[in-house]
Amino acid sequence: MSFRDNAVIWFSFIGLLISVFLINNLVDDWGRLSGSWNNLTIFISESLWPPNWSVIEPQAYPVCTVYPLFDFTCSTAWIGIIETLKIAFISTIFGSIISLPLALLAARNLNPRWISFIVRFILAAARSLPSIIWAIFFVILVGFGPISGILAMTIYTVGYLGKLQYESIEGISSIPLEAGKSMGLSRYEISKGIVIPENANDLISQIIFMFEYNVRHGTVIGIVGAGGIGYYINLYLKFLQYDKVIAYLIIIFIVVLIIDFISISARSLFTEEGDSNEDSIFTSFLKLWKETILPQGLLFFSRK
Amino acid sequence: MEDENKTPIVHLKDVVIGFNSSRPLVEITNMEIFPGEVVAVTGPSGIGKTTLLRTIAGLVKPISGYIHVCGSNPSKILRGEVGYIPQRLGLVRHASVLHNVMLGAKTNQKLPKSYFSSKEEKNYSLKTINSLGLTEKINEPVRRLSGGQQRRVAIARTLSQAPSLIMADEFLSELDEKTINMVLREIIDYVKNSKAALLVVEHDVSRAREMADHLLVIDDGRVNPFISETRTILLEAEK
Numbered sequence A: 001m002s003f004r005d006n007a008v009i010w011f012s013f014i015g016l017l018i019s020v021f022l023i024n025n026l027v028d029d030w031g032r033l034s035g036s037w038n039n040l041t042i043f044i045s046e047s048l049w050p051p052n053w054s055v056i057e058p059q060a061y062p063v064c065t066v067y068p069l070f071d072f073t074c075s076t077a078w079i080g081i082i083e084t085l086k087i088a089f090i091s092t093i094f095g096s097i098i099s100l101p102l103a104l105l106a107a108r109n110l111n112p113r114w115i116s117f118i119v120r121f122i123l124a125a126a127r128s129l130p131s132i133i134w135a136i137f138f139v140i141l142v143g144f145g146p147i148s149g150i151l152a153m154t155i156y157t158v159g160y161l162g163k164l165q166y167e168s169i170e171g172i173s174s175i176p177l178e179a180g181k182s183m184g185l186s187r188y189e190i191s192k193g194i195v196i197p198e199n200a201n202d203l204i205s206q207i208i209f210m211f212e213y214n215v216r217h218g219t220v221i222g223i224v225g226a227g228g229i230g231y232y233i234n235l236y237l238k239f240l241q242y243d244k245v246i247a248y249l250i251i252i253f254i255v256v257l258i259i260d261f262i263s264i265s266a267r268s269l270f271t272e273e274g275d276s277n278e279d280s281i282f283t284s285f286l287k288l289w290k291e292t293i294l295p296q297g298l299l300f301f302s303r304k
Numbered sequence B: 001m002e003d004e005n006k007t008p009i010v011h012l013k014d015v016v017i018g019f020n021s022s023r024p025l026v027e028i029t030n031m032e033i034f035p036g037e038v039v040a041v042t043g044p045s046g047i048g049k050t051t052l053l054r055t056i057a058g059l060v061k062p063i064s065g066y067i068h069v070c071g072s073n074p075s076k077i078l079r080g081e082v083g084y085i086p087q088r089l090g091l092v093r094h095a096s097v098l099h100n101v102m103l104g105a106k107t108n109q110k111l112p113k114s115y116f117s118s119k120e121e122k123n124y125s126l127k128t129i130n131s132l133g134l135t136e137k138i139n140e141p142v143r144r145l146s147g148g149q150q151r152r153v154a155i156a157r158t159l160s161q162a163p164s165l166i167m168a169d170e171f172l173s174e175l176d177e178k179t180i181n182m183v184l185r186e187i188i189d190y191v192k193n194s195k196a197a198l199l200v201v202e203h204d205v206s207r208a209r210e211m212a213d214h215l216l217v218i219d220d221g222r223v224n225p226f227i228s229e230t231r232t233i234l235l236e237a238e239k
């Protein structure tokens, strides 16, 4: 067996050696690790556990006026998570509205090199900072609250989604593009009539993925004051009420799981194979939506 | 060629076609296609038939020579004047038959200009779809159609452009005998009535002779397509 055959094993081994060297370099006092297990058990038993579920009880003020069965909707956890979902949703929609035209300009197969270079640079700049850093920036610029969160996540969405989009646009077959070009269609008409419909599955599933991504990241931007459930986490961290913090984290975990699950099942419908499967009632409804209602609606609006 | 008074729709003079000047594919000293004419190109595969069509459509730059298509340079052809049907069709597979055909109608210069899709464009598209027997499939996504049906969609898209020049690359493959007759009748009727020109690549020499006024045989008598020597171009007058 040659080195080539075992390349993966060799690379992992060498990588491991380098890591051991680096970690030794970074950590100067290994003794601190020895007490950590004890610290952790004390921390969990005394301040973290059990979670304090008062966070899903209605707040004292403002007075909750909904039907008692639904009074959890007056709780900080509910208000926070809904705000996070709203911020994620709005940012995803705004972000994808801005990113699609940019992605069409960034695609090398549709544009001269210099145009795609400039647009790629803008997109790279937008995603060079994680959304939480953008959030700090906008909190300084426009103050605390969800507006800062929306601005931060919209910018990050433009950068990240734009990259996903132009990469899948560059993957489409050149033949429809040539056909459109030889007819004399303009670049705008080729984008609207050929590129977007040919790529619709990818584009939609990327937007759903981006929403899922934004929900996950939207939970932390509140920590810097940009809105959402992170605000409460930060608040109770400051008051050292870790049992409440853990309750929020459990809620976030569950909500993210649910959103992930919905996102994965929704995206699985927007694949080529997704069309040929035998239909359940659910998928036939979605198919009806996707192939009849949605295109007809788009057609309707495109005819003004 | 027969009528000296008409201006040709396609005119090539001393043209060298290919991707690399050290390895030209096809050299054509003179070729003119006049309104109402059908020219079929035959030759072994890999010799440059597709490249010839793409060059005339302005998608590939010729190595050298003079090319005039519909009154202009191939890179500046007027909108809708050239209907090019690639061998692999280039349809928008995820969109409906109507959507694809309306892309052609959008460039149709005989219809009033419109920014959004107009009623005239839709009606014209429906008419060509109907003439190719696809009326039942209007709203079907193209990828769900058979190979032969997809070919007819591509032809409908081209006809709805009302082009002056149609170029079709092996467009009769995958069609059954009955459909071939229907498609040929539609396309040749269009060419004769609208005084357009038709340039087709046809593998089957006997069928090429059957449909074409002139036959363009590209043949170097060798298998290697990269040999840089002048290829013999026989322009036989048929009929």
Ligand SMILES: Nc1ncnc2c1ncn2[C@@H]1O[C@H](COP(=O)(O)OP(=O)(O)O)[C@@H](O)[C@H]1O
Pocket: B019, B025, B044, B045, B046, B047, B048, B049, B050, B051, B052, B225
């Ligand atoms: N984009 C391209 N770049 C370089 N060479 C190409 C390209 N497209 C085709 N060729 C080459 O040009 C030659 C002619 O191809 P083509 O015109 O498709 O032949 P035909 O249609 O007669 O079968 C082939 O050898 C092919 O490999």
Ligand SMILES: [Mg+2]
Pocket: B049, B050, B051, B087, B169
């Ligand atoms: Mg070919």
